[in-house]
Amino acid sequence: MWFIFAFIGAFITGIGQVLVKRGQVKLTPLLDNFIAMIIVNLILVPFLWIWGVDINVGIDIILYALIAATMYAIFYYIISVGDISLMISLINAFPVVTIFLAISFLHEWPNLYQWIGIILVVFGTILISREKEEKKIVKNRKRWMLWGLFGAFTIGTAEFVTKLATNKVDGFTFTFFVYIMYIPILIIFMVYDKAGRKLHLLKSKASLIYTVIGIFFIELGLIAIALAYQYGLASLVSPIVASHLLITAILAVIFLKEKLLNIQKLGIVFTLIGLIIIGMMT
Numbered sequence: 001m002w003f004i005f006a007f008i009g010a011f012i013t014g015i016g017q018v019l020v021k022r023g024q025v026k027l028t029p030l031l032d033n034f035i036a037m038i039i040v041n042l043i044l045v046p047f048l049w050i051w052g053v054d055i056n057v058g059i060d061i062i063l064y065a066l067i068a069a070t071m072y073a074i075f076y077y078i079i080s081v082g083d084i085s086l087m088i089s090l091i092n093a094f095p096v097v098t099i100f101l102a103i104s105f106l107h108e109w110p111n112l113y114q115w116i117g118i119i120l121v122v123f124g125t126i127l128i129s130r131e132k133e134e135k136k137i138v139k140n141r142k143r144w145m146l147w148g149l150f151g152a153f154t155i156g157t158a159e160f161v162t163k164l165a166t167n168k169v170d171g172f173t174f175t176f177f178v179y180i181m182y183i184p185i186l187i188i189f190m191v192y193d194k195a196g197r198k199l200h201l202l203k204s205k206a207s208l209i210y211t212v213i214g215i216f217f218i219e220l221g222l223i224a225i226a227l228a229y230q231y232g233l234a235s236l237v238s239p240i241v242a243s244h245l246l247i248t249a250i251l252a253v254i255f256l257k258e259k260l261l262n263i264q265k266l267g268i269v270f271t272l273i274g275l276i277i278i279g280m281m282t
Contacts, residue, residue, distance in 0.1 A: 001231050001232075002227075002228045002229075002230075002231035002232025002233075002236070002237060003228075003232065003240065003278070003279050005171075005224045005225070005227040005228035005231065005232075006224070006225065006228035006232065006237045006240035006241055007240060007243075007275075008221075008224040009221045009222070009223075009224035009225035009227075009228055009241055009244075010221070010225075010240060010241050010242075010243045010244040010246075010247060011221075011244070011247050012217050012218075012220055012221035012224060013217065013218050013221035013225075013241075013244040013247075014244040014245070014246070014247025014248040014251060015214075015217050015247065015251065016213075016214045016215065016216070016217030016218035016219075016220075016221065017214065017218065017244065017248045018214070018248055018251045018252055018255065019210045019211070019213050019214030019217060020210065020211050020214030020215060020218070021214075021248075021252070022210045022214070022255070027198075027201050027202070027211070028080070028193075028195070028196035028197075028198050028201065029076035029077040029080045029189075029193070029196060030189055030190065030193045030196030030197060031196065031198065031199075031201060031202065032076040032215070033073050033076055033182070033185070033186050033189060034186060035211070035212060035215050036072075036073075036182060036215050036219060037182040037183060037186045039212065039215055039216050039219055040179040040182060040219050041179060041180075041182070041183065043216070044175075044179055044219060044220065044223070045176060045179050045180065048172050048173075048175065048176040048179075048223075049176070051172055052172070053170075053172050053173040053176045054169060054170070054173045055173075057168075057169055057173065057177065058168070060165075060168070061165050061168060061169055061173075061174065061177060062177060062181075064161040064162075064164055064165040064174070065165065065174060065177035065178045065180070065181045066181045066184075066185075067157065067158070067161045068158040068161050068162055068165075068178045068181075069178050069179075069181035069182050069185050070181075070185055071154040071155065071157050071158035072154075072155075072158055072178075073182065073185045073186070073189065074154055075151060075154050075155060078091075078147055078150060078151045078154065079091075079151065081147055088129040088148070089126050089129045089130060089148070090145065090148030090149055090151065090152055091129075091148050091151035091152050091155065092125045092126055092129045092152075092242055092245060093122060093126060093152050094151075094152040094153075094155040094156040094159065094238070094242065095118070095121075095122050095156070095159075095238035095239045095241075095242050096122065096152070096156070097152055097153055097155075097156025097157065097159075097160070098156045098159040098160050098163075098234055098235070098238035099118070099234070099235040099238060099239075100156075101156070101157070101160040101234075102160065102163065102233065102234035102235045102238075103235065106163070106164075106234065108233045108234060108235045109235075110233065110235050110236060111281065113277055113280075113281045114235075114236060114277070114278055114281050116274075116277055117239070117273075117274040117275070117276075117277030117278035117281065118235065118236070118239045118274065118278065119274070120270045120271065120273050120274030120277065121239040121240070121242065121243055121270070121271050121274035121275060121278065122239055122242065122274075123267075123270055123274075124243075124246070124266075124267040124268065124269070124270030124271030124272075124273075124274060125239075125242045125243060125245045125246070125267065125271055126267070127263050127264060127266055127267025127270065128245045128246060128249050128264050128267035128268060128271065129245055129267075130261060130263050130264060130267070156238070159225075159229070159234065159237075159238050159241065160234060162174065162225070162226055162229045163229045163234035163237070165226075166226055166227075166229045166230035170227075170230055171223065171225075171226030171227035171228075171229065171230040172223065172226070172227070174226050175222050175223045175226045178222065178226075179219075221244075225237070225241055228240070228241070236278060239274065239278065240275065240278065243271050243274075243275055245271075246268055246271045246272070246275075249264060249267075249268060250268070
């Protein structure tokens with residue numbers, strides 16, 4: 001069951017990223033977080049409330065939700081400080097962080113076949129995230145490497161605390177509190193990020209629609225991902241979640257008419273083989 005939830009989460013997230021890319025609205029990180037907060041609290045929070053969540057949770061669940069919400073919010077800032085085409089390969093190695101934490105603190109240990117699948121998926125997603133050389137401007141290499149690694153750390157940590165939380169509560173309940181925690185995080189950012197309050201950037205209605213729908217799908221994917229962590233090992237779920245790049249790459253070719261590099265095609269093959277191995281071994 002966890003494999004299905006993880007793949008659905010990856011699929012929905014992949015669709016969301018294509019839509020956001022189609023929108024091509026260059027928003028500030030603060031506006032990205034503002035849109036995400038509005039969407040989840042007007043649509044997804046009421047949906048989860050109606051579905052049924054347990055609001056009588058311990059302080060540890062609130063803390064985990066706050067950590068996850070903070071990591072997701074910070075991520076928008078990370079990808080704004082450098083060339084995302086340079087950092088993305090490192091960022092998409094986030095399952096390494098999650099797997100390391102899961103092995104260290106939860107004592108998870110996949111079998112040999114699962115390890116092979118994990119390695120193929122992680123390596124494949126890194127290859128898929130490669131960009132054309134002419135798009136890259138290698139400037140201040142150490143700087144983008146550090147931000148890329150920090151991006152992997154934030155997402156990997158958010159995924160790990162999701163696993164910790166869903167060991168105690170269901171995925172719906174935890175995601176509900178993550179969405180609620182977006183509010184205090186946004187208030188803090190609104191106070192300190194004065195340069196990010198550029199509301200005039202929201203004027204392009206056509207592009208904004210794609211962006212809003214895309215962010216909605218990405219946030220919706222968090223629910224499926226939390227359910228995957230509820231039922232599966234973090235060391236197995238995180239690589240499947242990372243395969244959203246596979247969905248993004250395929251949809252970008254179909255709908256955005258983008259051309260894949262040979263190395264990206266190789267990454268797709270590795271990712272598919274890895275997904276099949278993990279799926280068969282669960």
